[in-house]
Amino acid sequence: MSKIKSSSSSAVEAWILVGVQAVSSLGTALSTFGLAIHVLRISDDLSSYAMSLTIAFAPSVVLFPFAGAFIDRFGWRPVLLWSCGGSSIALLAFGLFFERLADSVPATVLLMIVLNAWATFILPALDTGVAGNAANRELSRMVSAMQTGEAVSRVVGPALAALVFANAGLVALLLLDALSFLVACLAIILATGKGAILPGKRRISWKIVLEGATLLLRSKQRRILMLFLALLNVSAAAAFAALTPVVLSISTEESLGKVLSVGGIAAFATSLLLTVIGPSKPELLLFAGSGCxxxxxxxxxxxxxxxLISCGVAITLIGLPLAVTGGQVLMARLTSKEFYGRVFAARSAILRLTTPLGSAALAMILGVIGTLPSDNTAFKILVGARTDDGTMLAICLLVIAVATFLILLPTGTRLRQSLVRQEDVSNA
Known part of the structure; x- marks a missing residue:
């Protein structure tokens, strides 16, 4: 009886965390939209704007190892409370002194740095809490529900933010985001779990902080899985980096908006379907998602x-929730609970660091194609008669897709064989 009660309580906690993720994602979408526009308005030029955004996001990558160590040491619940509470306080403070800070780029960038720093702790803490409380058969459903919340925030967030920004200004967006974090704090208090504690209640040391990547890569299965996810991440990042110029090379801004809307609806529908079904074979989700x-x-x-571009974007965004859900569930199954925080934080850091490689891959392939003389046979086969930017970027995407497939095929085969061997050992 107590086992059933404990299992039911854990499931409730996990679903509360799914709700926390949905609420905080929507609030973050609102403030991110408003702050980006505000920085653009008060910056001297586009280069200053780009530099401000880069400075705002860069420090968060350094904090991922600390996030994982703190989660494993103190538990996901207190870390989530600190992070959501800290984000809310920062937003309220900026809103309170907005009249004095409105024209200050450094103050706005500082707020963005603080919010991104707290988000660095929130993401792995949520992953740890959900994975630690969900039963194996429910984990796919809950991870998919988190993807659904993100899809809703991507579709609804910008439209709602634009409406509020036009009528009430940036302060209203910041207050709504602060309110979302306060609601999240109340929900976290309702979740009674304390999370894992490092054996012997050791203090945080540099060894514990820095061993996240070591823990992630210690297992051969996790190494293969991480390589698979990183390659998919680079390919998807390249596609979305090239999407705008590719669409605008043959159509209008209005068409670009429709293409993105179709993709958002596809991602939402896929995540919602996975939430309802709760598939039990994460490796199949991962492979199907990578194919899409x-x-x-x-x-x-x-x-x-x-x-055709709309169909391609829709198929890609159908594949993303499949791959993310499959990859996250597999990573949880291949990791002991006491290491969840550090392993999930290291995974998030690697994925965030590999995202810019998509744009770098585009630039590198463009450079190689650009060195070919126009009468070169390879140039004619690749580009043909058209040499506009959209065509060149499309060719780069095709090269990236083919190269990624050639690498993922043996990688996926090795991962599948490894999982089959592990299942055979477990059954024996």
Whole structure:
């Protein structure tokens, strides 16, 4: 009886965390939209704007190892409370002194640094709490529900933020985000779990902080899985970096908006379906998702018509929730609970660090194609008669998709064989 009660209580805690993620994601979408526009308005030029955003996001990557260590040492619940409470206080303080700080780029960037720093702790803490409280058969459903919350925030957030910003200004957006974090704090208090504590209640040391990546890569299965996820992340990042110029090379800004809307709806529908179904084979989700992502990128690269690009974006964004859900569930199954915080934080750091590699890969391939003389046979095969930027970027996407497939095929085979061997050992 007590076992059933404990299991039911853990499930409730996990679903509360799913709700926390949905509320905080929507609030973050509102403030991110408003702060980006505000920085653009008060910056001297576009280069200052770009530099401000880079400075705001860069420090958060350094904090991921600390986030993982704190989660494993103190538990996901207190870390979430500190992070959500700290974010709310920072937003309220900036809103209170907005009249004095309105024209200050450093003050606005400082707020963004603080919010991103707290978010660095929030993301792995949520992953740890959900994975630690969800039963194996429910974990896929809950991870998919978190993806649904993110999809809703991406679709609803910008439209709602634009409406509030136009009528009430930046302060209203900041207050709404602060309110979302306060609601999240109340919900976290309702979740009674304390999370894992490091054996012997050791103090935080540099060894514990820095061993997140070591723990992640210690297992051969986790190494293969991380390589698989990182390659998919680079490919998807390249596709979205090239999407705007590819679409605008053959159509209008209005068409770009429709393409993105179609993709958002596809991601939402897929996440919602996975939440309802709760599939039990995460490796199948991962492989199906990777196939959709690469197939969608190929469709985008062909680009004879805007409808084909729309289909490609939709297929890619159908694949993302599949791959993310499968990858996260597999990572949880391959990791002991006492290491969840550090392993999940290291995974988030690696994925965030590999995201810019998508744009770098585009630039590198563009440079190689650009060195080919126009009468070169390879140039004619790749580009043909058209040499506009959209065509060149589309060719780069096709090259990235094919190269990623050639690497993922043996990597996925090794991962599948490893998982099958582990299952055979478990059954024996």
């Amino acid at each position: 992502i690469l197939g969608g990128i190929v469709a985008i690269s062909l680009r004879p018509h805007i409808w």
